[in-house]
Amino acid sequence: MFLVTGATGGLGRRIVQQLCDQEIPVRAFVRLSSRYAQLEHRGAQIFLGDLREQRDIEKACQGVQYIISTHSNPDNPLKLDYRANIDLIDVAKAANVKHFVFISVLGTDRGYEDSPIFKAKREVEKYLQSSGLNYTILRPSALASSLLPLAESFKQTGIYLLIGDRKNRTSVVSTDDVARIAIDSGFIEAANHQIFPVGGPEILIREDIYQIFSRVFNREPIVINPPLFLFDGLRGGLGLINSDLYQKLGTLRVLLGNEFFCTTEEIQNLELIFKMKMENLESFIRRYLAS
């Protein structure tokens, strides 16, 4: 039995669906407020709970051999991205779970002090590495599923908002590929006790993204490109009246101001170990939105 946390998220949902398609038993950890009907319909066992509650984590792990942790919550990184994962690892250890996959983020080892999520991910990685559990840590760059709302709005309006440097590099990765890698990590020997950067097959610059949208939807892009210092000024101003908001915008600041891409060698290594060909962003967007 697999347990998937964050099962209603962009990645978690795809992991649960792929497991159901393969007829592998899966328990989806969801909140009562989540949209989980489709997962139940596909055959997943639904566990209703809240990852802030250790008792819920303990109950959810009963009878489980594999755990894939995908949840995240930018509104409460200390409780969700950090504490809930530490609790999950402790319970997994006590329950003799066979394999634990943790979805981290590319760049978590670069020491970004401004982002509580990046810091939480790094601390969880270290805790998992020293837990004695059999684990795989995946560090994705941007997930293509996160771009779907942007692509939908581009399809309607042609407008694309790109804050900061147009030339920053990124390796947007197909969320379906990450889901497959997360599942297969439990069954592939070479994935044990490993950390993998996970990106798409192409190193894109950020302006490639609206050009891809433009090709897919056959629309001229209207690009709005404010410089990063405008974002910083706005964030600073907001911070004077709301320090929580200032902190929350820290992760976005890190994402906007830095490059997140995998090398060709890292992607070739991934394709070799997981015996797959990574999908590019254009194909992902076409599959979901072109019609």
Ligand SMILES: NC(=O)c1ccc[n+]([C@@H]2O[C@H](COP(=O)([O-])OP(=O)(O)OC[C@H]3O[C@@H](n4cnc5c(N)ncnc54)[C@H](OP(=O)(O)O)[C@@H]3O)[C@@H](O)[C@H]2O)c1
């Ligand atoms: N998105 C990216 O580009 C990106 C890039 C690199 C790494 N990652 C990492 O990849 C993972 C998956 O990302 P994603 O975009 O698929 O995430 P997502 O769509 O934001 O999903 C987050 C999930 O966490 C759940 N969750 C939040 N608070 C919870 C709570 N208190 N109890 C139980 N569940 C709770 C949400 O449930 P509800 O449906 O109820 O809200 C949702 O299912 C995350 O760990 C993220 O940090 C993402």
